Amino acid sequence: MKYKAVAFDMDGTLLASNRLILPETVAMIEKISAQGVKVILVSGRHHSVIYPYYYQLKLSTPAICCNGSYLYDFEKQQSFAGKPMTKEQAKTLLNLVNQYGIHTLIYTDQMMTYEVLDDHLEGFFKWVNSLPSFLQPEIKKVDSFDRVIDEAGAVYKFATSSHDLPALRQFSDAVEALNQFSCEWSWSNRADVAVKGNTKGNGLMHWAKHENIDLSEIVAFGDSYNDISMLTLAGLGIAMGNADDEVKAKADHVIGDNNSTSIASELEKLFL
Structure with a gap:
């Protein structure tokens, strides 16, 4: 072959x-x-x-x-x-993130956004700062994920993570139960949530x-x-x-x- x-x-x-x-x-x-x-x-x-x-x-x-x-x-x-999420789907996910106390980043058509800096993001920023300025991706701290969802042209992914693994698994189970999304585990304590089939x-x-x-x-x-x-x-x-x-x-x-x-x-x- x-x-x-x-x-x-x-x-x-x-x-x-x-x-x-x-x-x-x-x-x-x-x-x-x-x-x-x-x-x-x-x-x-x-x-x-x-x-x-x-x-x-x-x-x-x-x-x-x-x-x-x-x-x-x-x-x-x-x-x-x-195949992005609808605004309604993104708001549903945000409610679950808040309910279970899970850290998330929201990936839109333009950039990555976050509300709270965590240890994974700190390591990520070290990598970003090591790059030439023209290669540095934009990751924006925002005050309100609700506003991000309202203003985004498209919402593609929630990158969720937690050191509380039982809470993350409960969140993942709740997401899967909606039968609208898929949770793809990218690391032991990180689950990416996108529209089912993605x-x-x-x-x-x-x-x-x-x-x-x-x-x-x-x-x-x-x-x-x-x-x-x-x-x-x-x-x-x-x-x-x-x-x-x-x-x-x-x-x-x-x-x-x-x-x-x-x-x-x-x-x-x-x-x-």
Whole structure:
């Protein structure tokens, strides 16, 4: 099988623990891109937070953002194939966030917003401040999420988190019970909430159709539960060594962890 494209989850997969792409991986992606292999970033992230890596890798493909909630074309600076929440759905979610005392960020068509700074955001801002100014994404502190929802052109995702795991699971169960949303766990204490059906796998299907590539011709790399839909749809699903056993069980193949050069080695085997 000659694969035509590679889809990468970012955090925990393409990115090492320091939020950087290993130089060996960068070099290998440049080599396979030069041979015509399409490389696509598939992330729970907002497009503005994907862009620094897109720029570094010199990509021209759209990115799959917010776990498949929309695709973003950086060259045209516009989204497509999007399925945002209605205002009513977003207000319903906000009520649940407040009811269970869960921290959240709201991702709109323009930016990421937050009301309260937490430890995860502090680490995120360190990364943002390390970037050249033209690559720094906008993340805005707001006084009222209600106003954000009212004024947004689109609301794509609530990025929820809590160190109180029982509370987060209760919140997640309450969200799922509404049968309007899906909770995609991106980390042990973080759950991304979007409209039901918005998954990385469905985002990959939209992209493959857009590019006229069969899913069987795509290799996908991932490490977390929100990557399973993508790993099982792709022609070859590869789990990272740092993934949980349940994720590994859904993949065709398991390699080393995200701090090793295993992605570069695997790409070399597959494409060179």
